[in-house]
Amino acid sequence: MESTPLSQAALVQIRRVPLFAGLAPEALGWLLESAQVQSCPRDTVLFEAGDPASQFYVVLDGRVELFMRSAGTRRSVIDVLGPGETFDVAAIFDVGRYPTGARTVEDAELVVVPRDSFVARLSENFDLVLSLMASISRHLRGLVRQVGELKLKTTGQRLGSFLLGLTDAETGHSTVRLPYDKRLLASRLGMQPESLSRAFGTLREIGVHGENDRVVIDDLTALRTYCEENGIPR
Amino acid sequence: MESTPLSQAALVQIRRVPLFAGLAPEALGWLLESAQVQSCPRDTVLFEAGDPASQFYVVLDGRVELFMRSAGTRRSVIDVLGPGETFDVAAIFDVGRYPTGARTVEDAELVVVPRDSFVARLSENFDLVLSLMASISRHLRGLVRQVGELKLKTTGQRLGSFLLGLTDAETGHSTVRLPYDKRLLASRLGMQPESLSRAFGTLREIGVHGENDRVVIDDLTALRTYCEENGIPR
DNA sequence: ACCGCCACTTGACGAAGATCAATGAGGGTG
DNA sequence: CACCCTCATTGATCTTCGTCAAGTGGCGGT
Known part of the structure; x- marks a missing residue:
């Protein structure tokens, strides 16, 4: 699992992520100045539920599962995310702990965005705030749907x-x-x-x-x- | 179900809502200028899943259930909210449709906050943005927990x-x-x-x-x- | 006081899904 | 090629929960 600064190629990919769509390239570069790209082999546990959350992730390539663990090794998968999706964006605004664990199910490329600089820059770009809200809301809608389906x-x-x-x-x-x-x-x-x-x-x-x-x-x-x-x- | 403008007493109550805690009274009055208080008798359906969402709600008193309907009259309850809780805050940032229906299960007093003026004022108060994010994130965490519990x-x-x-x-x-x-x-x-x-x-x-x-x-x-x-x- | 309604409980039964076990179909490795 | 390993499917059985039905107790209304 190695980390490198954001390449130009990565920036191009990120512009396709709904959350960042519509941002000017230079604005994006500035926003993600301290972000890193991480290459993770298949079956890497990125974090466990309850770990302190000081960053969020964007999937460039590969897939990541969000899971909860039960006693023993049993895992239950809450969601599976593919290229272009973000995860645990919400965690950094809340109590600062991840509500689930995360694990790569394929070799994956992830953008890791640290909280503090991101939040600071967020305050200067209200469109991005709205975009972020929309992103979290979509995620929330998916969970509501899932609860409904499980129940009936x-x-x-x-x-x-x-x-x-x-x-x-x-x-x-x-x-x-x-x-x-x-x-x-x-x-x-x-x-x-x-x-x-x-x-x-x-x-x-x-x-x-x-x-x-x-x-x-x-x-x-x-x-x-x-x-x-x-x-x-x- | 009658609507009235916000009274001073209602404003005092609202200041205890986590989402608005820490706001100066005058800021709150300004923020909620076009909000209304709605008194609903028990068993009032406020909206159904899929209805266009142009407002969100704060519960002052009573309880409200968020539900999904299945064919016939079967309902499945996603969440139940009591005094001090907000609901469907997220819906107004997303596609603008409520993901669930809502119904009062007791006589209830609700604050109804219209989207447009709220969002406009949000842009001038970044602390409130963070507070809003935290509120949505808590809700999201609750749903993640619920999915996990249903599954295992x-x-x-x-x-x-x-x-x-x-x-x-x-x-x-x-x-x-x-x-x-x-x-x-x-x-x-x-x-x-x-x-x-x-x-x-x-x-x-x-x-x-x-x-x-x-x-x-x-x-x-x-x-x-x-x-x-x-x-x-x- | 009586009646009826509603919320809740309890029992009997059945259906959906979990578990256990066996088998087969690729896919990589020696 | 033989071997092993993982994934997927299928069958048999068991457990859990939903469904149907009856019964209890409280509470309000007449």
Whole structure:
């Protein structure tokens, strides 16, 4: 796990992150002056829940899981983040402790942004404040959705909702790619890998066919109906 | 449901809200110039999930539940808020739609703060920005915790964790009062009322005795151990 | 005082999902 | 190629929780 200052190439990538979109390049460079890029091999634990939080992260490449640990080695995955997403932005404004642990599930490139200089510069850029709020709010919305789904959907419906979230199409059929392996997906959806397999089995009956990480949804509308009966309005 | 401008008495109450603590009275009056106080009888639906969000709320008195609806009339409660708490602050920064519905579960007094004037004034008070971030972050932390508990705790452990959250004491025994009725509590904890009854039954074996809305915990440490085996670190 | 309503509890049963165990399909390594 | 290891699937069984039904006690209204 090595750290280097931000390269020009990294800056270009960061400009695609929603949080920083719309910022002038020089403003961005100034904002992230003391940020570093960190290359982490697969399966690196970045921090554990409860560790003091003095920085936040932006994923440039690879994937990171946010998890909670239970007694023993059991992990439950709260969320999985890919390129362009930020995490633990909120932690630095709160009590200053991470609410979850974080671990790379692939080799990853991360931008590490230290709190103090970032906050100081935030005070001089109100647009960025709004952008930051929007980012945190999106994250919050995702969690609310997840709580709702855990409370009132079956495994099949949760899987279906997840698949629907992977496509932009509204009606008709669609092919999606699972962004990570099924073990991780099962944990993210709050079930065991075996239950995920069976959930794919039940969805097969309503026209969802998968092989490896490719999944074909024959009829998006039908799947959406299935997921929302006794379910959640979008 | 009637609306009135903010009274002096209401302003005094609002100063106790964490979000606004530390603001000078005149700054607060200016900030909330276009806010209104709304008196809502029990069981008023303030908005449904998906409604456009152009304001946020502060609870002065009473309680409000945030819920998601499933097909039919089934509701699942995401959170219950009491005096001094704010809700849907985040919604106004995001896509502008409420992620949940909201309903009063008691007669309630609410402060309604319209988005536009609030955001405009926010830009001139950076301390308030930080306070707002902290408030949203706390909310987010609560949701993360809830997701973790739903994914890896039993009904008994979830109830235990909830009870532990009601007391300030660290060790020894403690008496707490349930802040709302058991039907609502069950939904908040993601279970049926019958399961909540049985969960109280299992906790009785480790020294948790309840009658009506009073619950006596004989040994906080024992309960904490029970909740965290296979559970979540605090 | 009586009745009815509502919140809560308890019991019996069934369904969903977890757990345990066995098997097969790649993928890398000696 | 043989070997091993991990991931995924499938079947059998068990546990937990939801569902349905009945029963209790409190509280307000007539």
